[in-house]
Amino acid sequence: MYYNGVYHLLYQYNPKGAVWGNIVWAHSVSTDLINWIALEPAIFPSKVFDQYGCWSGSATVLPGNKPVILYTGIIDKNNTQVQNYAVPANLSDPYLREWVKPDDNPLIVATAGVNKTAFRDPTTAWLGPDGHYRILVGGRRKNRGVAFLYRSKDFKKWAKAKHAIHTSAGTGNWECPDFFPVTKQGTNGLDTSVLGQNVKHVMKVSLDATRFEYYTLGQYYPQFDVYVPDNTSADNWKGLRYDYGNFYASKSFFDPSKNRRILWGWANESDSTDDDVKKGWAGIQLIPRTITLDPNGRQLLQWPVQELNTLRGNNVHLNKQLLKSGDLVEVTGITPAQADVEVTFSFPSLDKAEPFDPSWRNLDAQDVCSKRGSFVEGGLGPFGLATLASADLKEYTPVFFRIFKDADKHVVLMCSDATTSSLKDKLYTPSFAGFVDVDLTDKKLSLRSLIDHSVVESFGAGGKTCISSRVYPTIAVSDEAHLYAFNNGTETVTIETLDAWSMNIAKMN
Structure with missing residues (x-):
């Protein structure tokens, strides 16, 4: 959340080790979203209503400029989940270091028809036209994902709506739901409570079964508290994703200052638990992104926050550089292991797009990428960047495009292929990929990649x-890393x- 000039990031953290367990709400603060100061944990198990765990939730700033956190508490060894709240002990503290969990918790318990062991992660609240607050809580009925809706006039007494705001069959347990408006006009973000004709809503869920997320765009009807997705994308695990790689448990918030x-996303490690223990840490927050509606109305657009540009140092510029078949051009004069790269590729024709x-x-983009990787010669592509590459290309993580010709349209595939990223054993190295809904009239494709030692984050x-992608090169490390453009x-x-x-280097905790 943003509060009185300070950004607060509260996140699930084990202070006792690099494995899951002993979870608290760690707390870091920043004035620019890039440089962070770590504070003492904000929330940790201490009361009967959270003695077995303090799990995810959200912050809401109430009228009078009063922040409140809603979070899931575990009350017994049977994994019974309830929804609790916490408030700052001292609103005059600019960093809100200490949080109090009042004794009138829990606010919400699972009633009949709600699976109390799959009932978690309350959202930021929004204010309806009737003056009542609403939140969502993720859950499931058998294998059907559910977003339960609760209403309250005073933020203390909550009543469950008769019907869930939305459900989807075959998606399993919904974690970390997020529900927010986006404007159909312009690029400004909207406060979570904004409604109106020029607004679409986003429903995002994190799928416990697959460990990735999907979202839909649609229409929210506040008079019925029902959300109806548009028919422009699938409302299941084959649907649109914020990120087609290592990205989970995301959360968005409205920044009124700008x-x-x-949007914040979490990337887990892709190496072994033993490796994590040796490192002494596991899991990273990715770079915060602004999130807006694509002018085509069918999807969202994401972009690294503008503050990231303050870390940019030495610059290298290329233009009108031809890449013939098999060409590999090195980008020199920067630090390839820690770089920000923006490139626009053009091509004279679509005639050579392969069938x-x-x-x-019926395949995922990831399956197609695994069949048609960066080594496999195509017509129009593969072309892109070879990041975190060793000089001999024994290790490299390619981020690239391929363009196909389907029956009545062109299909653009984007891949971030970790299969060649490391010589190390026992790593998770998939061919991450997604299709790109883009107009190729101008015969151009752009790519931005943020490269940071063990992560390649591409747009x-x-x-x-x-x-x-999370990758762990053994040769292409620090000064031995290289960056190439290839075709x-x-x-x-x-x-x-x-x-x-x-x-x-940013200041990180």
Whole structure:
């Protein structure tokens, strides 16, 4: 949340080790979303209503500029989940270091028809036209994902709505639900309570069964407290995703200081638990992103917050650089292990786009990428960036595009392929990928990649498709890392412009 000039990040954390367990709400603060100060934990198990765990939740700033946290508490060894609240002990403390959990907790308990062991992660509240607050709590009925809706006039007494705001069959338990408005006009973010004709709503859920998230865009009817997704994307695990890589348990919030909605995502490790224990830590927050509605109305756009640019150092610029079939061009003069790269590729024609196999139409983009990786010569692509590369290319993480011709349209595939990222054993190295809903009239595709030692966070076509990979090179480390632009398609591709920056080190806790 943003409160009195300070950003607060509260997150699930084990202060006793690099494995899950002993979870508290750690607390870090920042004035620029980039440099962070760690404070003492804000919430930790201490009362009968959370003695077995303090799990995820959300913050809401109530009238009078009073923040309140809603969170899930575990009350017994049977994993019974309830919804609690906490408030700052001292509103005059600029960092809100201490939080109090009043004794009238819990606020919400599972009633008949609600699975009390799958009942968690309350959302930020919004205020309805009737003056009542509303929140969602994630859950499931058998294998159907559910977002339960609760209403309250005073933020203390909560009543469950007769019907869930939305459900979807076959999606399993919904964790970390998020529900918020986006404007159909312009790029400003909206406060969570905004309603109106020029507004769409976003419903995002994190799927416990698959460990990834999906979202839909649709219409919220406040008079009925019902959300109806548009028919432009699937309302299941095959639906739109914020990020097609290592990205989970995300949360957005409205930043009133800059009128924007900011999205946070968490990336787990992809190495072994033993490796995590040796490192002494596990899990990272990715770079915060602004989130807006694509002008096409069918999806969201994401982009790193503008404050990230303050870390940019030395710059290298290329333009009008031809990449013929098999070409590999090194980008020098920066620190490739810690860099920000923006590149726009162009191509003279779509004629060489390879046929899209009809049997792939039921596959995930990730499956297609695993069949048509960066090594496999195509017509138009693969072309892109080889990040965290060793000089001999024994290790590299390629982020690239391939363009296919389907029956009546072109299909753009974006991949971040970790299969060649490391010589180390026992790593999770998938071919992360997503399709890109982009107009190719101008015959251009853009890519931005944030490279930071063990993470490559990429934004395709201005943030239409995003992929974050966790990788662990053994050779391409620090000064031994290289960055290349490449083209393994038969069609010549041009680097219209490429800008790469060495990135300075942020202050992190």
